[in-house]
Amino acid sequence: MKVQYTRSILAMAFFCALAATTTVAQSADPLPSWNDGKSKQSILSFVSKVTKEGSSEFVPPAERIATFDNDGTLWAEQPLYFQLLFGIDRIKELAPQHPEWKDKEPFKSVLAGDLKAAFAGGINSLVEIVGAGNTNITPDEFDQIVKKWAATATHPKTGRLYTEMVYQPMIEVLAYLRANGFKTYITSGGGADFMRAFAERVYGIPPEQVIGSVGEVKFEIRDGTPMLIRQPILGFFDDNVFKPVAIQRNIGRRPIAAFGNSDGDLQMLQWTCAGSGTRFCLYVRHTDGEREWSYDVTPLGRLEKGLEEAKAHGWTVVDMKNEWKVIYPFEKK
Amino acid sequence: MKVQYTRSILAMAFFCALAATTTVAQSADPLPSWNDGKSKQSILSFVSKVTKEGSSEFVPPAERIATFDNDGTLWAEQPLYFQLLFGIDRIKELAPQHPEWKDKEPFKSVLAGDLKAAFAGGINSLVEIVGAGNTNITPDEFDQIVKKWAATATHPKTGRLYTEMVYQPMIEVLAYLRANGFKTYITSGGGADFMRAFAERVYGIPPEQVIGSVGEVKFEIRDGTPMLIRQPILGFFDDNVFKPVAIQRNIGRRPIAAFGNSDGDLQMLQWTCAGSGTRFCLYVRHTDGEREWSYDVTPLGRLEKGLEEAKAHGWTVVDMKNEWKVIYPFEKK
Numbered sequence: 012m013k014v015q016y017t018r019s020i021l022a023m024a025f026f027c028a029l030a031a032t033t034t035v036a037q038s039a040d041p042l043p044s045w046n047d048g049k050s051k052q053s054i055l056s057f058v059s060k061v062t063k064e065g066s067s068e069f070v071p072p073a074e075r076i077a078t079f080d081n082d083g084t085l086w087a088e089q090p091l092y093f094q095l096l097f098g099i100d101r102i103k104e105l106a107p108q109h110p111e112w113k114d115k116e117p118f119k120s121v122l123a124g125d126l127k128a129a130f131a132g133g134i135n136s137l138v139e140i141v142g143a144g145n146t147n148i149t150p151d152e153f154d155q156i157v158k159k160w161a162a163t164a165t166h167p168k169t170g171r172l173y174t175e176m177v178y179q180p181m182i183e184v185l186a187y188l189r190a191n192g193f194k195t196y197i198t199s200g201g202g203a204d205f206m207r208a209f210a211e212r213v214y215g216i217p218p219e220q221v222i223g224s225v226g227e228v229k230f231e232i233r234d235g236t237p238m239l240i241r242q243p244i245l246g247f248f249d250d251n252v253f254k255p256v257a258i259q260r261n262i263g264r265r266p267i268a269a270f271g272n273s274d275g276d277l278q279m280l281q282w283t284c285a286g287s288g289t290r291f292c293l294y295v296r297h298t299d300g301e302r303e304w305s306y307d308v309t310p311l312g313r314l315e316k317g318l319e320e321a322k323a324h325g326w327t328v329v330d331m332k333n334e335w336k337v338i339y340p341f342e343k344k
Numbered sequence: 345m346k347v348q349y350t351r352s353i354l355a356m357a358f359f360c361a362l363a364a365t366t367t368v369a370q371s372a373d374p375l376p377s378w379n380d381g382k383s384k385q386s387i388l389s390f391v392s393k394v395t396k397e398g399s400s401e402f403v404p405p406a407e408r409i410a411t412f413d414n415d416g417t418l419w420a421e422q423p424l425y426f427q428l429l430f431g432i433d434r435i436k437e438l439a440p441q442h443p444e445w446k447d448k449e450p451f452k453s454v455l456a457g458d459l460k461a462a463f464a465g466g467i468n469s470l471v472e473i474v475g476a477g478n479t480n481i482t483p484d485e486f487d488q489i490v491k492k493w494a495a496t497a498t499h500p501k502t503g504r505l506y507t508e509m510v511y512q513p514m515i516e517v518l519a520y521l522r523a524n525g526f527k528t529y530i531t532s533g534g535g536a537d538f539m540r541a542f543a544e545r546v547y548g549i550p551p552e553q554v555i556g557s558v559g560e561v562k563f564e565i566r567d568g569t570p571m572l573i574r575q576p577i578l579g580f581f582d583d584n585v586f587k588p589v590a591i592q593r594n595i596g597r598r599p600i601a602a603f604g605n606s607d608g609d610l611q612m613l614q615w616t617c618a619g620s621g622t623r624f625c626l627y628v629r630h631t632d633g634e635r636e637w638s639y640d641v642t643p644l645g646r647l648e649k650g651l652e653e654a655k656a657h658g659w660t661v662v663d664m665k666n667e668w669k670v671i672y673p674f675e676k677k
């Protein structure tokens with residue numbers, strides 16, 4: 012009986028240890044959609060270093076913060092940021108109830124299909140386009156509007172749902188980091204509440220780990236009910252120098268890894284990699300004109316200074332065409 | 345052999361289930377510093393309802409968000425908010441390097457010990473007092489300054505470290521909620537980076553779950569090093585109508601439980617308890633003039649409208665004197 016008992020204890024210990032580690036040891040290769048190469052190796056090497064207990068490069072789990080830009084880093088951003096396409100879809104949908112839009116910019120140009128004219132007003136036009144029909148409502152109502160759009164609207168080139176146009180290799184990086192004790196955050200110029208409507212489902216990132224641009228909201232009591240109401244005012248634009256500012260404000264500590272695809276992410280990467288200890292900065296570079304798009308510079312964003320800095324500091328630059336086996340999850344067979 | 349095997353499996357299942365629940369079943373009484381009474385019962389009843397699987401009141405763990413005011417709710421706030429006492433300590437410490445303060449308000453009055461005059465300028469004076477010597481430095485440098493102060497400065501009445509003057513019954517509520525799958529947040533008018541310097545150690549709340557007022561920070565590259573620099577400008581004042589706004593901005597979902605002690609917390613409680621499903625709102629009322637302080641109204645804050653609302657909506661109001669066995673952890677024998 013004694014031997015039997017000991018065997019049971021050992022079996023239990025083994026069984027429980029197995030249960031506890033299954034999330035970590037999901038697969039022999041945690042990044043199966045990445046070709047073996049410099050970028051994949053740099054990610055594996057970084058994670059291996061900071062998670063090795065007893066090593067001088069070890070980072071405690073609580074400090075394993077990784078921040079990701081969204082547009083162009085976690086999902087596609089062509090021919091326009093998807094939130095702008097959402098705004099345009101919504102303007103078309105609501106136009107019958109807004110006859111005044113026919114004579115008012117930027118709506119007039121959006122409805123006429125002249126996007127160049129629609130965007131002529133710069134950031135103010137963009138705010139009006141993404142705000143149209145989405146203000147003077149509660150965050151919950153907005154969440155439902157975005158969820159409905161995400162479930163039905165399709166991309167003009169691929170015909171796919173927008174949330175299908177996320178990058179499979181980056182989804183693997185997110186999961187791999189989390190399996191290694193990282194907390195993964197989005198830090199994007201896109202609207203925080205817009206991204207929150209799908210970030211948990213498609214990226215496994217909960218609302219409280221989504222940092223983005225914010226429209227003002229106002230506390231009001233309407234007919235005796237306390238509520239928040241979305242205002243047509245840009246409260247914070249989470250881009251370039253403001254990305255590290257928003258990270259300090261919301262997270263309160265410096266990430267040890269940061270991922271972006273444009274000069275708008277540069278300051279986030281600079282601040283992240285200027286911290287002490289082992290750090291990781293990565294740029295996704297859009298080099299695949301066939302499966303995705305090939306560009307460094309577009310009217311809305313550019314990757315120029317970032318490439319110089321990446322070279323100077325030895326950051327990872329991903330060549331999508333040559334380093335990614337698949338771009339989107341739907342390519343997987 | 346077959347029976348033996350089945351027994352082992354059962355033993356394993358039992359053993360693992362036990363291992364998984366030990367954190368929940370820490371103690372027969374999760375709130376030992378609370379006298380049995382209405383408030384304690386209301387907390388236990390709420391948690392029991394929202395964690396009961398299959399019940400119509402069940403709330404999934406991801407939505408179990410609880411927000412806590414800090415000053416007067418998690419730690420004492422008399423004779424002044426502790427961050428103001430920190431600011432005053434710092435002004436006295438740095439005065440020799442700032443001869444100009446002798447002729448400049450609010451520093452002049454602070455150094456003369458005339459706090460009424462020092463605070464005459466309202467919120468602007470407060471910002472100057474808590475900002476003195478704490479701007480034009482990095483968040484990391486500020487963190488070190490606060491940590492040093494918290495480790496050495498003592499309260500004028502009790503002679504205790506400020507971080508010893510936290511409320512033991514509320515520490516138990518925080519731990520009890522977390523053991524039941526809640527994510528606990530601070531949402532305070534105090535400075536976010538000030539509270540982050542000790543919140544994890546004393547409350548078990550990590551920096552990314554601390555929401556508070558923020559001074560502006562600016563991204564700069566100084567001598568080739570990218571860094572954030574604290575500015576002498578109030579960026580956001582996290583009080584009254586702005587508390588729910590900050591919660592939406594940082595967390596992106598409505599809490600299901602909120603805890604405060606003043607009318608400055610009212611809108612947070614109103615918004616929290618106006619949500620659908622089972623909700624919990626609690627006011628800590630300062631009724632113990634002997635062990636703590638007895639007050640509803642002070643020059644800096646008041647609990648008046650909140651009491652009316654609590655009565656109207658059946659929120660919990662804690663009578664510190666009669667419901668708390670101990671106030672501070674150091675009273676425990």
